Amino acid sequence: MSEEKRWPLSVRDISNGKENNPVSFVNELDDEQLPIFTYTAQNVAGEGAADEDFTTTYEGCACKSTKCDSTCPCITRFGENYSAEGTLLLTCHKKPVVECNLLCTCPLNCTNRVVQKGLQYGLQVFKTREKGFGVRTLHFVPKSHFVCEYAGEVISLEEAKKRIPTIMSMDCNYIFVLKEHVKKGEILHTVIDPTYTGNVGRFINHSCSPNLLMVPVRTHCVLPQLCLFSSRDIYPMEELCYNYSSSNLEGQQCIRESRDLIINRKPCYCNSSTCEAVLPTDPFLFN
Numbered sequence: 001m002s003e004e005k006r007w008p009l010s011v012r013d014i015s016n017g018k019e020n021n022p023v024s025f026v027n028e029l030d031d032e033q034l035p036i037f038t039y040t041a042q043n044v045a046g047e048g049a050a051d052e053d054f055t056t057t058y059e060g061c062a063c064k065s066t067k068c069d070s071t072c073p074c075i076t077r078f079g080e081n082y083s084a085e086g087t088l089l090l091t092c093h094k095k096p097v098v099e100c101n102l103l104c105t106c107p108l109n110c111t112n113r114v115v116q117k118g119l120q121y122g123l124q125v126f127k128t129r130e131k132g133f134g135v136r137t138l139h140f141v142p143k144s145h146f147v148c149e150y151a152g153e154v155i156s157l158e159e160a161k162k163r164i165p166t167i168m169s170m171d172c173n174y175i176f177v178l179k180e181h182v183k184k185g186e187i188l189h190t191v192i193d194p195t196y197t198g199n200v201g202r203f204i205n206h207s208c209s210p211n212l213l214m215v216p217v218r219t220h221c222v223l224p225q226l227c228l229f230s231s232r233d234i235y236p237m238e239e240l241c242y243n244y245s246s247s248n249l250e251g252q253q254c255i256r257e258s259r260d261l262i263i264n265r266k267p268c269y270c271n272s273s274t275c276e277a278v279l280p281t282d283p284f285l286f287n
């Protein structure tokens, strides 16, 4: 990689205006710079992604008010997702979360549109002591608020398996496989790889006592977006973390496929009193 292509040690906005709040970067520990990658605020179609995944197939509502309620066909069909303040309802841990979409006539500030409004808090990528880069919030984030998405290239499982040898040779792995138990015995896989094209989510580390929860949310198309919500109040300058292996949804299990070596598992440096000592791992992609 040539020198002029590297990021400097402090950047005002690594998204270069692609997010509606800047994502800054600082390294106050050493002279390691960010890896080169293409910033995208939304998922992009990669090798093996299906065109239908990116097409709006949900019917739109004809509501005009900013509060789509029980009379809105989107709410009748998929249930309520958010409070009037935009917090994720507890019921969303047990059902699919589907927002109003491009075909709906309700305004963009409708209460059933949260994830699609994008970043609401200032986030900062920084160099941690033992986990490479990480992400912290610059603002107070109240519990149950949307923080950011884990966005990147959408690829097929076959393509993910092809990328494994390269991934194994890297310090950090980023491929995330979401498994949703859609019908009895039927599992839907969604694979996101933000290694080469991704957003701020690619820098979020694992913790055994996390402050974020990953929830699949559908906005305009059937492809789920991997959305991170605060699982408690988070204070300015706290590092943001989620549990890479958490199953947060009953009936829609959400599992991170660790790309870490199976035999030689990586030590976990989350510093939690309930730390499990090693990063979660799942041999699924390696079979």
Ligand SMILES: C[S@@+](CC[C@H](N)C(=O)[O-])C[C@H]1O[C@@H](n2cnc3c(N)ncnc32)[C@H](O)[C@@H]1O
Residues within 6 Å of the ligand: 130, 131, 132, 133, 134, 171, 172, 173, 174, 202, 203, 204, 205, 206, 207, 260, 266, 267, 268, 269, 270, 279
């Ligand atoms: C999705 S990346 C997270 C961002 C990464 N730290 C970086 O510098 O780009 C996942 C990788 O971060 C590191 N990591 C994440 N959480 C960690 C933890 N709790 N302890 C040690 N390393 C961690 C591991 O190398 C893991 O493969």
